[in-house]
Amino acid sequence: MRFPRAWLGLEFRRRRRSLAALVVLVAFSLATVLAAVAGSRRGESALDRLRAGTLPADAQVLIQDPGFDWDEVRAIPGVLGVAPFVAAAMYIEGVHLGWDSVPPVDPSVWRDVERPVLLAGRLPDPARADEMAVSARFVERYGKGVGDSVVIRLATPQEADLDLRADVANTGNTQIRANGPRVTARIVGVIRSPWFADRVGETSGSATGEGFAIPSPGLFLKYQDNFLGTRRSKFTNALVRLKDGEGGLAEFRSRLAAATGRPEIRVDNLADGLRHNQRLVRYEAIALLAFGLSALVAAALVIGQFAARLVAVSLAELRVLGPAGLTPRQAVVAAALGPSAAALLGAVLGVIGAALASRWTPIGVAANFEPRPGLDLDWPVLLAGLVAVPVVVAAGAGGYAWLTVTAKPAGTSSRSAVAAAVGRMGWPVPVLVGLRLALERGHGRTALPVRSALIGSTAGIAGVMAALTFSAGVSDAASNPARYGQTHDLLVFLGVNGQSGPAERVLAALARDPDVAGVEDRRFFSAASGDLTFPVYDYTAVGTPPPIELKIGRLPASDQEIMLAVDTAGKLRDTGVLKDDVGERIHLTGARGGRGFTVSGIGFVPEGPSNTYSEGVLVTPAGYDSLFASFEIRMGFVSFRPGADVTAATARLRQTVGALPGGDHIGLLSSFKPKQLAEVQGVRALPVALGAFLALLALASAGYTSVTAVRRRRHDIAVLRALGMTPAQTRWSVATQAGALAVIGLAFGVPTGLALGRVLWQAVAENTPLFYVPPVPTWALLLIGPVTLLAMNLLAARPAATAARLSLAHALRTE
Structure with a gap:
């Protein structure tokens, strides 16, 4: 040794x-x-x-009833915890709060339900009004963590009577109009649980990337009037944890309906x-x-x-x-x-x-x-x-x-049929030599990794093409809300809990604006079918309505028909309520009772304050009135004509609405953006990185092949040089080898990558869900050929120079 x-x-x-x-x-x-x-x-x-270990909630109960008693829910067998929170505005100076930053009502949160892990600090004292917990993204975004203070601004009781959405919509969440108490609160903890987690792609008003801030329950207990208003018109929703988890949800829904007499509670x-x-x-x-x-x-x-x-x-x-x-x-x-x-x-x-x-x-x-x-x-x-x-x-x-x-001396190796055909056609010697370097494996000391080079170049080009095709689909979906059925640009909050302002006058005034292409009036309430509850929308056109996107079927044409949102249709199929999609009858139960509807189509509904675009149903106004006597929320949907200045038009419409009697209670804001808009952007990075590594693999394989070919075939090159092949022709031989690898890789890799990218994107589109449009990476298709040829020839430049400078005497003597 x-x-x-x-x-x-x-x-x-x-x-x-x-x-x-x-x-x-x-x-x-x-x-x-x-x-x-x-x-x-x-x-x-x-x-x-x-x-x-975090005691995650199993259900969220949404009931827009200001007088609802949550002790009725706590008394239901199998309920382990109920954590109500108030749906009312809260502001922090210099901070853009989202819809998920709402005050908890009592100490049950973080104790009986959603007991979070502490990333830093401790939980707020439920008896104190001046403590709060925040998320990790809040700390990153605003630079405020444990020990820092923020100023909470509350509305007066009279201001709280106004629709919080109107206030947020018309002023923006950082332009605070609240004139109630100012509370200096100290951040005591950074928390995380399945519910209290930073989310990807929040809806409008919830600002993607801002994080959340949750005050102690003591804030609500001390300032109830500032949240609920003088008429106590604001309502609470709640997180519920069940003994049997998701398995106990059907029984919980049944017992909740029996205890309250309201099967439509969502x-x-x-x-x-x-x-x-x-x-x-x-x-x-x-x-x-x-x-x-x-x-x-x-x-x-x-x-x-x-x-x-x-x-x-x-x-x-x-x-x-x-x-x-x-x-x-x-x-x-x-x-x-x-x-x-x-x-x-x-x-x-x-x-x-x-x-x-x-x-x-x-x-x-x-x-x-x-x-x-x-x-x-x-x-x-x-x-x-x-x-x-x-x-x-x-x-x-x-x-x-x-x-x-x-290794033994080289024997006879198989010849390439392509190279042989080119030789019979009388093509130049450098082309023939280059093709043999690219396509003929050789034997013994002259053997070359031809197969791995061809596979590597094809796989690399296919990987790059698939990544760019997939990326084209992501770019389209991330910038086009219509792919999710969201064809409107502006939301108009007209009323809540059956009370609305001058809705008809407001919508008629909006429809007259020259930049407005369509206006629609929609009411919203929750209904039940089987063990499921979901939102029900109606639609009344004011002039030309914004288009409604369907995947299959058509819109309801009478009070006997219904359109299902994609995920709701899937859940109804999973529970056995729905079997044949379009044409089948299902039973819905609303506040006025139950009745049957025929499914006319499956598509998307508007993204709302308490529903996603893929959950809910759509009925005609007559169908809605047969189920409900009122509404939880009433909204208008406005679409602008192509080319309109959205910012200027929105400002003008706000002035128009504000000039109407009662218009100060009407809120206008940009349409809710599905969180999937941000989620699909997040799925782009890794496929692109994978494509880049496959490209690196192809380049490494091609470069290795060129270097190895010159080294192992130096005797053959020396013989050709001795027979009269010039250094320039030698360079062209190595360049031809690189070009052949590139052409073969392009011929097989481009169509393979295009098809693979579309298959992957279609799978993502179906899973998201969104409308699938075959992506066409135009620039990639135009540039991948020239770029590949250039890259391959740059890799071959050094081996080509080595071959051109080859010492004939040394090469022949050593062999």
């Missing part, structure tokens, strides 16, 4: 730069791969780990939202794992080439020691020692790097649900990388060295 150790010491002294480069390459590659795999595992489990299954979030988290985890695996393949190719080059150089020097008694086995061991030692050191550094990188995982949506942010050591993944990489590199280096020292 003294000779291998002596040779290793000699290698460290002579090739320290090359070995150091290999150490860095292994460390960076391994850190990337391990961080991706560990981050994938951590992200996929984040929501489950957060749910454990009860949302919060597990649906958790499943939606888990699908997003799982998608990110799969994409991150795919990224890690593609990085592994690319790293294996690059590191393998680097290590093989070091082994080849060492073997060339060790060959002269053969006559002195060095055996082939000793030569193999000595040649593999340098790369193996570098891989071991690189693996140690890579594991340390991956461990440090865990501070920034999980990423995306999963980061909102991570209960223990910070350093996280995934020992199974880290130890696997620490052991596997040195072993694989050592085995690969030793195997390559053994194959090299035992």
